Amino acid sequence: MKLAIAVVLLGLQEPPKKEEAKAPAAKPPVYTALVGGDVHTISRGVLRGATVLLKDQKIHRVGQALDLPEGTITIDVTGKRVLPGFVAVQAQGLALASGAGGKVSDSLDPFQEQVKIALACGITSAFIEMGGSGGFFGGGTPSAGSNAVVKMSYGALEGMTLLEPAAHSLQTWVSGGAADRHEIRQSFVKARDLVERERDFERRRAENKLKPNEQPVRAADPFARLLKGELIARISAPDADAIRRALELVNEFRFRCVLMDVVEGWTLPDEIGRARAYVVVTVRNKQHADRRMARPSGSSIEQAAILRKAGVKFAISPITPAVTTGGIAGRDLTGLPIEAAFAVRGGLDEAAALEAITLTAAEICGVDARVGSIEEGKDADLVVLDGDPLDYRTFVDLTFVNGKLLYEKSKSSYFNHLKGKGR
Amino acid sequence: MKALGLLAALLLAPGDGDETTAITQVRIIPVGRDEIASGTIVLRGGKIVELGADVKPPAGAALIDGKGRVAFPGLVHLFTRIGTAGTSGGGGGNSPQNLAAEEINPSLDVFERLTRAGVTVCGIFPAGGVLAGQGVTIKPLGGTREEMILDRSAFLMVHMQASTSAKDGLKQAFEAAKKAIESEKKPAVATGKPAEGAPKPATPAKPDEKTESLVKFLKGEMPALVAVSSAAEILHFWQVLEGFAEFGKVRVVLVAGPEAWKAAAELGSRKARVALNPTLTFVPQTRIRVNGAAEIARSGARLALVPDGDSPWALEGYLFQVGELVKHGLGREEALKAITLTPAEFLGLDKRVGSLEAGKDADLLLLDGDPLSAQTRIRRVFIGGKVVHSED
Structure with a gap:
């Protein structure tokens, strides 16, 4: 990074030709072009028969008539779909070597077989946690353990961690007692004060008005980081009660929050929208309405579509957020787009369904500046599909992470023999 | 008898x-x-x-x-606990000062087991935590310790783990050694006038017991045997070493588990020293055979083999197991080197044996x-x- 900046600065002072001659030691960039596919950029619609040009680990250019630099490795993907790699907002048992305490990034296993299977199913990034007790039904929200968003960079530890920590659990706000809620509120009040003092310190420093030997103020605890928007809170809130309770706290302290395992979100979409909370939807999580209640209750397959209309941002997650080889298609992370397809059955438009497993999922994970859409400058984490992304018959053909081709169906011991006879 | x-x-x-x-x-x-x-x-x-x-x-x-x-x-057997008194070493924690040499019990009737199997030199590693101590090289003659021992401080032993505590512990230990090396380099008498309020120039501190072996390792005077049970642990260990890249002479021998072949490309590009048990393994979730030793040798890494345990059966079946690897694609020359000259080189004994x-x-x-x-x-x-x- 620093080198690049230095080169740019040099470039400002000298004619560009000299600058090029000055850096002979740098490795020449590797260009790879995926040519002729339908490119689902997610952020800017679909480009038919377009080219995605990768430069080393990044997306360099996207367009329909690109000049390719000399020596570009060209991969013909005519008739195929090119998408950003899917992002799993929660994943269990993925990419970890051990459950030991400490940082996730120190315990990653880039050679884990599930990482390879995740790639085969189009997942390139996932939120994982370690060491904490589980949330709703043993999964979902982190509590006390550590968490991170990691890439499925099979075989490479370098460039695997995208963000650590990525979230902070406020589960006890919903599931705990009055004492827990008091503690959380007190922590926010204290953190709010600390953040204000930190801002004041930074402002006076910028204006050179610090007292001699004044100690800097650092607001670095999780609550302060939540208030500063550096972390997102995760709260498992399946029913309307839990959702309301969570929103109460969000509205009081204005922090980024994602409601996990949401079932009854469709009954109060506007309240969620006004609080600007994110939602994680499991489309096929069925729950019967409670007939003793006057208000609407239970699950609805239309939840995602309803939230969309209310302007709520949501990600889609499968019933079992794990990578297994034993599940029924679409029940776990091996069929993430299928879970999204069920939201389409509930009235969601297809583009929004894809956004929920790519860009919005990345936003909820706090990594949308790097991944989640096909845009110039973003990480080259891509999938090439052999058909409609939401069709149950579609296979992943190729998966790229950090510009590296890490999965090829034609060479996979899991999927190579499956020829897609249903079409 | x-x-x-x-x-x-x-x-x-x-x-x-x-x-x-x-x-x-x-x-x-x-x-x-x-x-x-x-x-x-x-x-x-x-x-x-x-x-x-x-x-x-x-x-x-x-x-x-x-x-x-x-x-x-x-045969050179570079990684064994045979002939040591028990399993207890330094317990948990980092104890690079512990000597496996102190654990050898010459009266144990096991050295003959080695010679009977053709082993004439071995590296005995210390039991313990992540930084377990220093290994010893011996010739399995029986008799007294002094008669057997070639080098009491033959190598540093690291039992790698993919965890924050293991990695931080290693970093701290290497950092201490780095400081010790830097203070060695600085002249004892300051040349200019000392800066205001600066601590007076201390006589170059002799590295303490715990740091001494790490200093030798960083300077390239002593190799480290690093036990890595998974391919991931190899990458985690390299990540720790990255912080000490200025010490270009460090010698690392990865004593690897059966899935090390997954990292073959990386091992090859770094020309890593790898020691493996002579066993075939499988592609995960399949019954497809993999010859890890052959994959690693083909990658350009340097390969040594280690008997698959200290039992009489493992030792006496060793050469036959190595033959199986050759049958399944490991070069014969490569295999013969991997049980003699290469492990000798890994232990720094190739001038002698x-x-x-x-x-x-x-x-x-x-x-x-x-x-x-x-x-x-x-x-x-x-x-x-x-x-x-x-x-x-």
Whole structure:
């Protein structure tokens, strides 16, 4: 990074030709072009028969008539779909070597077989946690353990961690007692004060008005980081009660929050929208309405579509957020787009369904500046599909992470023999 | 009983140095150079004096008829706990000052197990936590510790784990060693006038007990054997070392588990030193065979093999297992090196042992067939020119 900046600065002072001659030691960039596919950029619609040009680990250019630099490795993907790699907002048992305490990034296993299977199913990034007790039904929200968003960079530890920590659990706000809620509120009040003092310190420093030997103020605890928007809170809130309770706290302290395992979100979409909370939807999580209640209750397959209309941002997650080889298609992370397809059955438009497993999922994970859409400058984490992304018959053909081709169906011991006879 | 007999033979042996032995008409597989279909090896003073097809036995030499026999270097077993008193070492935590040499119990009746299997040099590692201590190299002669030990501080032992505590512990230990090296480099007397309020220039602090071996490791004076049970742990260890990239001479031997082959590309590009058990494994979730040793050798990494445990069965079946690897695609030359010269090099002993060469220790085996054949028996084992095992 620093080198690049230095080169740019040099470039400002000298004619560009000299600058090029000055850096002979740098490795020449590797260009790879995926040519002729339908490119689902997610952020800017679909480009038919377009080219995605990768430069080393990044997306360099996207367009329909690109000049390719000399020596570009060209991969013909005519008739195929090119998408950003899917992002799993929660994943269990993925990419970890051990459950030991400490940082996730120190315990990653880039050679884990599930990482390879995740790639085969189009997942390139996932939120994982370690060491904490589980949330709703043993999964979902982190509590006390550590968490991170990691890439499925099979075989490479370098460039695997995208963000650590990525979230902070406020589960006890919903599931705990009055004492827990008091503690959380007190922590926010204290953190709010600390953040204000930190801002004041930074402002006076910028204006050179610090007292001699004044100690800097650092607001670095999780609550302060939540208030500063550096972390997102995760709260498992399946029913309307839990959702309301969570929103109460969000509205009081204005922090980024994602409601996990949401079932009854469709009954109060506007309240969620006004609080600007994110939602994680499991489309096929069925729950019967409670007939003793006057208000609407239970699950609805239309939840995602309803939230969309209310302007709520949501990600889609499968019933079992794990990578297994034993599940029924679409029940776990091996069929993430299928879970999204069920939201389409509930009235969601297809583009929004894809956004929920790519860009919005990345936003909820706090990594949308790097991944989640096909845009110039973003990480080259891509999938090439052999058909409609939401069709149950579609296979992943190729998966790229950090510009590296890490999965090829034609060479996979899991999927190579499956020829897609249903079409 | 046999051990006693051997001991007696050793005690009765005439003074070292003068006795000359010549093994004649023997097929020689020297390792690292071409085979000799029939030649003579001359041993004197515990060393190989000369060998070759045209070498004549010196006058007065005791002659051993090597007809029908194959001479091969003694095997080097670089990673074992055999012959140590128990399993307890330094307990958990980092204790690089612990010496495996202190754990050796020479009266244990296990050294014969090694020589019977053709092992003439071994590296014994200390038990313990992540930074377990220092390994010792020995010749499995029995007798006293002093007679057996080649190097009391032969290597640093690291039991790698993919965890924050393991990685931070290692970083801290290396950091301390780095500081010690930097303070060594600084002249004891400051040249300019000392800066205001600066601590007065201390005499270069001698690294403490715990740091000493790490200093040697960073300077490249002592290798580290790093036990990595998974391929991921290899990457995590390299990540720790990255912070100390200025020490370009560090020597790391990865004592790897069965899935190390998954990292073959990386191991090859770094020309890593890898030690493996001679076992075949599977592609995960399949019954597709993988020859990890062959994959790693093919990648360009340096390969040593280690017997698959310390049981008599593991030791005596070792050469046959190595043969299986050759059957499944490991180069024969590569395999023969991987059980002799390469592990010797990993332990820093390749100037002394690991191949049959004039000037090297007279540690050799006389076999009645090809070393990797299942039908071959080890007929005689020499350590330092003396017969320590004989079936003739």
